[in-house]
Amino acid sequence: MTVKLNARAFDHARKLAEEGRIVLDDRDEWSEHRPSAADENAYLEENGFNKYARWYLGIDDGMGEDTKGRYKFPYGVFERVHRCGVLSAEVRAGQQKYADIENAAAHLHGLLDGRRAGNR
Template identity: 60%
Template sequence: MAVKLSERSFAYAKRLIDEGRAAVDEMGEWSEHQPSTQQENEFIETFGFDDYGRWYLGEDDDYSKDEKSRYEFPYGDFERAHRCGVIAAEVRAAQRKYDDIEVAAAHLHGMLDELK
């Protein structure tokens, strides 16, 4: 499995935060805030996989660009970047030893903490 940081998604997340399209929520709230499978499917149907992929910090190039399995480490709800999602991505990336994703998520985490 070759999961790597999506620079495009990282830049998009930074832009969302800079524009104030961010939720400064608490660490354990991601299970309540992350999109459901139905919401993911509706987003893909409306906007396509290219836009869907911007909401995930990691991409697994073992999968094609039109498969949900390609996209890992979600950080938002298709409207805003969520602090709890960024923290979840940061923790999971550290556990799996995806250093580039962990560093990017930590950067976003810091940006979101500055909004507090």
């Protein structure tokens, strides 16, 4: 099992952040904001795995392409990047020593915090 950065998801998140499609929440809110299994399943049914994959910064290449288990480190809720999701991904990737994912999440964290500072 190798978990690596999903560059397509990172590019998608960066684009959404630049467009202002973000939620500038706090880290501890992710448990309430993260998509439920039912939300994930509904999104998958409507959009397929190709679009689903864009919402996860990590890919586990040991898992089948059309399985939810392949996609790790969610950062948003299918419309917007959530700061709390990015922070959670950054911390968990660091704990699990996935430096490429941690660095990507840290970059997104910086983008979001720059937006947050601009809103004050």
